[in-house]
Amino acid sequence: MAAMSTRDAIVAIATAPGRGAVGIVRVSGEDLKGLVRALFAARAESAASEFPLRPRHAHYLPFLDAAGEVIDHGLALYFPGPHSYTGEDVLELQGHGGPVVLKLLLDRLMALGEQVQREQPAFRMRLARPGEFTERAFLNDKLDLAQAEAVADLIDASTAQAARLASRSMEGVFSREIHALVEQLIDLRMLVEATLDFPEEEIDFLKASNALGRLAGIAAQLEKVLAQAKQGRLLRDGLKVVLVGEPNVGKSSLLNALAGEDVAIVTPIAGTTRDRIAQAIQIEGVPITVVDTAGLRETQDEVERLGIARTWAEVDKADVVLHLQDAREAARTHQTANLSAELLDKLPPGVPRLVVMNKRDLIEGAVPASSDDEIWLSAKRGEGMADLRARLLAIAGWQPAGESGFIARERHLMALRAAREHLGLARDHAEQDAEHLELFAEELRLAQQALSEITGEFTPDDLLGVIFSRFCIGK
Numbered sequence: 001m002a003a004m005s006t007r008d009a010i011v012a013i014a015t016a017p018g019r020g021a022v023g024i025v026r027v028s029g030e031d032l033k034g035l036v037r038a039l040f041a042a043r044a045e046s047a048a049s050e051f052p053l054r055p056r057h058a059h060y061l062p063f064l065d066a067a068g069e070v071i072d073h074g075l076a077l078y079f080p081g082p083h084s085y086t087g088e089d090v091l092e093l094q095g096h097g098g099p100v101v102l103k104l105l106l107d108r109l110m111a112l113g114e115q116v117q118r119e120q121p122a123f124r125m126r127l128a129r130p131g132e133f134t135e136r137a138f139l140n141d142k143l144d145l146a147q148a149e150a151v152a153d154l155i156d157a158s159t160a161q162a163a164r165l166a167s168r169s170m171e172g173v174f175s176r177e178i179h180a181l182v183e184q185l186i187d188l189r190m191l192v193e194a195t196l197d198f199p200e201e202e203i204d205f206l207k208a209s210n211a212l213g214r215l216a217g218i219a220a221q222l223e224k225v226l227a228q229a230k231q232g233r234l235l236r237d238g239l240k241v242v243l244v245g246e247p248n249v250g251k252s253s254l255l256n257a258l259a260g261e262d263v264a265i266v267t268p269i270a271g272t273t274r275d276r277i278a279q280a281i282q283i284e285g286v287p288i289t290v291v292d293t294a295g296l297r298e299t300q301d302e303v304e305r306l307g308i309a310r311t312w313a314e315v316d317k318a319d320v321v322l323h324l325q326d327a328r329e330a331a332r333t334h335q336t337a338n339l340s341a342e343l344l345d346k347l348p349p350g351v352p353r354l355v356v357m358n359k360r361d362l363i364e365g366a367v368p369a370s371s372d373d374e375i376w377l378s379a380k381r382g383e384g385m386a387d388l389r390a391r392l393l394a395i396a397g398w399q400p401a402g403e404s405g406f407i408a409r410e411r412h413l414m415a416l417r418a419a420r421e422h423l424g425l426a427r428d429h430a431e432q433d434a435e436h437l438e439l440f441a442e443e444l445r446l447a448q449q450a451l452s453e454i455t456g457e458f459t460p461d462d463l464l465g466v467i468f469s470r471f472c473i474g475k
């Protein structure tokens, strides 16, 4: 088989698998005129060899198979390049959304592709890889990389807030922040490099041009972008919260309270939960996966032991661990349960742990006040739940940003942090003395390069491959 080329026309079913009211098959290629003519040959004949589809107009037409039988009736849309999603010619067929109909249409298009190839040997058509339409949009400068990623993030968004921020990134809000930083870096670099050509002036350069002041300004702006990017990353990836504790302390009850429905079985029998149960919830638009686990205790029961092993496996992947305890026990002994030591031992370093004193409705006398690392609540009655939600958001570092902000990925945070580091090194060189001007210039260049990775100007091909392969087919 010949290697996949970016010059091949590509085709895919663009709508989700399964049944739906409408299903879309999409084709993109440098020149699809032959394919469009072949598909609507009957219509072209009747209209005296006129091209069958007007650009960007919806045509209601029969889609015919090779024998001239109707596969479906639907809408055909033709977007000649470069005014299309991919920047190439794009053909979209919108038919009825059944898996069989769409497969028939897809097969028909592939067969027509071969027919066109016999007439125009340069033409080749194949099935699209995941994300390949968007990859072409990127390669044809329709979108930069941060925008292309935002397309996938919009599709994958699990809360309305995440979707809104993805949409803003897709419009270029994040990219513009990066461009603004890059432009300032370029200005400063030009100044430095001009000075490097006149070494006798180096000494005065830093002072005269206020290079350090400018650098500080760029660094401050970068901090703001980084802070927003962190919020964007949180909305994209969410937070994994794992509930652990001895049997019967109310972990499953707390999961149900957070989820607002009966997800997990609750009984007074210790050892009720055997397997982990994950439930997606949201708090103020931040997606959170809550994982209920088997209660931790010594046991001879094989099933329960396997469950407990899974509890520890979940703890390993947690962003936050909620350590549940029985409030009565704690109120009586005035100390948190001694399981903490073992838990602390097994916690991956740096994972925040929050003690949750559950069943506070059963304590006699006053309920102790919740603090930053200890929340007193009643999962059963819902008392104190607001404290827990607020605390989880605080641990996540969530700051409601209103309508501003943008979606971001870990990759972007890494690039921003790398840029910040290079700016710091640049400052160190400049502060030492003017002889370090070349090193200063080099760090500015590296900072710029790190930022450009976000928008894709300096992104290696294999990374692009990884990014686009995570898209869905047909996008």
Ligand SMILES: Nc1nc2c(ncn2[C@@H]2O[C@H](COP(=O)(O)OP(=O)(O)OP(=O)(O)O)[C@@H](O)[C@H]2O)c(=O)[nH]1
Pocket (backbone or CB within 6 Å): 245, 246, 247, 248, 249, 250, 251, 252, 253, 254, 265, 266, 267, 268, 269, 270, 271, 272, 273, 274, 293, 294, 295, 296, 358, 359, 360, 361, 362, 377, 378, 379, 380, 381
């Ligand atoms: N009064 C009171 N009872 C509670 C509260 N939370 C849970 N319970 C009760 O405690 C018992 C155990 O609750 P679960 O949620 O099943 O406890 P668990 O920690 O999931 O237990 P395992 O799955 O066995 O590890 C049930 O009878 C619950 O109704 C609470 O806040 N107040």
Ligand SMILES: [Mg+2]
Pocket (backbone or CB within 6 Å): 251, 252, 253, 264, 265, 272, 273, 292, 293, 295
């Ligand atoms: Mg349970």
